[in-house]
Amino acid sequence: DKGNYRHFMAKEIAEQPEVIGHTLAHYVDMAKGRVKLADNLPFDFKSLDRIAISACGTAYYAGLVARYWFERYARIPVDIDVASEFRYREPPLNSNGLALVISQSGETADTLASLRHCMESGMKAAAIVNVPSSTIAREADAVFPTLAGPEIGVASTKALSCQLTVLACLAIAAGRARGVLTEQEERKLITALIELPRLIVDVLKIEHQIEGMAKSFSKAKDVLYLGRGTSYPVALEGALKLKEISYIHAEGYAAGELKHGPIALVDETVPVVVIAPHDHLFEKTVSNMQEVAARGGKIILITDERGAAEAEGVGEVLVVPASNPFVAPMVCLVPVQLIAYHTAVFMGTDVDQPRNLAKSVTVE
Numbered sequence: 001d002k003g004n005y006r007h008f009m010a011k012e013i014a015e016q017p018e019v020i021g022h023t024l025a026h027y028v029d030m031a032k033g034r035v036k037l038a039d040n041l042p043f044d045f046k047s048l049d050r051i052a053i054s055a056c057g058t059a060y061y062a063g064l065v066a067r068y069w070f071e072r073y074a075r076i077p078v079d080i081d082v083a084s085e086f087r088y089r090e091p092p093l094n095s096n097g098l099a100l101v102i103s104q105s106g107e108t109a110d111t112l113a114s115l116r117h118c119m120e121s122g123m124k125a126a127a128i129v130n131v132p133s134s135t136i137a138r139e140a141d142a143v144f145p146t147l148a149g150p151e152i153g154v155a156s157t158k159a160l161s162c163q164l165t166v167l168a169c170l171a172i173a174a175g176r177a178r179g180v181l182t183e184q185e186e187r188k189l190i191t192a193l194i195e196l197p198r199l200i201v202d203v204l205k206i207e208h209q210i211e212g213m214a215k216s217f218s219k220a221k222d223v224l225y226l227g228r229g230t231s232y233p234v235a236l237e238g239a240l241k242l243k244e245i246s247y248i249h250a251e252g253y254a255a256g257e258l259k260h261g262p263i264a265l266v267d268e269t270v271p272v273v274v275i276a277p278h279d280h281l282f283e284k285t286v287s288n289m290q291e292v293a294a295r296g297g298k299i300i301l302i303t304d305e306r307g308a309a310e311a312e313g314v315g316e317v318l319v320v321p322a323s324n325p326f327v328a329p330m331v332c333l334v335p336v337q338l339i340a341y342h343t344a345v346f347m348g349t350d351v352d353q354p355r356n357l358a359k360s361v362t363v364e
């Protein structure tokens with residue numbers, strides 16, 4: 001049921017504060033300010049050599065964000081690949097590593113094949129899934145459910161937010177188990193997570209501004225998305241969302257890669273969405289942004305108030321609430337979802353059932 005919403009996608013975007021809250025309630029002991037996981041996990045974060053993540057599409061981007069978190073907060077090396085490549089790449093797998101697959105549907109053929117491949121080679125395998133009765137959930141050694149509720153729109157939105165929430169909790173648990181995070185640091189990260197639903201409620205308030213940009217996006221033939229650090233997967237996700245539902249060609253790049261090729265595309269007809277919360281990478285992204293501006297590119301900057309003040313005059317700015325850099329990718333995700341949604345609505349495409357796509361991809 002779409003309720004009062006025009007599309008399932010709109011409803012699912014709006015539900016994010018609530019479903020992130022549900023997911024957090026499952027993984028966080030609110031009274032103690034600590035992550036709680038089952039006692040009988042079939043693996044131990046403390047003794048893991050590495051984590052090998054595989055997933056497809058948007059779920060793969062969740063894994064890309066998580067790589068930064070596992071490496072930074074738990075000092076675990078992470079391998080990550082799209083599942084369709086992972087299974088044929090023949091990476092040397094070792095039994096001290098954990099395989100981690102991420103899938104909304106739990107039925108994606110390539111992700112399932114990756115899971116089976118890892119388990120056959122003796123690795124323990126964990127799965128982050130939204131459908132508890134799915135094949136991937138049944139076969140994995142450990143299942144970490146996302147509590148997003150049914151996701152109907154083909155374009156994944158709330159499932160990604162919940163995947164990131166679970167991954168954030170796992171990274172914190174791993175950081176504690178490995179003695180990387182102190183209790184105080186853990187509590188700080190948990191506080192940031194607990195504030196997230198409220199921050200996203202605030203982000204949703206700029207929906208009107210984003211709706212007003214739809215017309216100009218709809219005229220573009222190409223759109224670029226740029227970000228560094230955990231904003232880089234957000235850039236990839238923004239581009240995928242726009243492609244999927246508006247059929248406008250879009251690409252996401254690590255901001256530092258711009259001058260290695262894509263800048264050749266930039267002229268006054270190309271909107272460039274820059275995701276840059278005011279963190280330790282901000283200055284660097286801004287200098288990439290200035291290179292775009294110098295070539296006449298139309299900049300749409302997603303940042304917080306401090307970032308907006310420092311980047312004044314640069315183009316259109318979408319101001320999101322400031323947050324702990326840990327959760328910033330989840331805050332910045334919402335505007336890129338809304339850009340895709342409103343552009344598609346403006347263009348009159350079938351937002352919930354875009355052409356050529358299926359909600360669950362059960363063939364290779």
Ligand code: M6R
Pocket residue numbers: 056057058059102103104105106107108111154155156157240241244357359360361
């Ligand atoms: O069900 P899964 O999470 O395994 O699906 C993976 C991808 O097919 C999926 O995320 C796809 O990229 C979405 N349509 C993106 O919006």
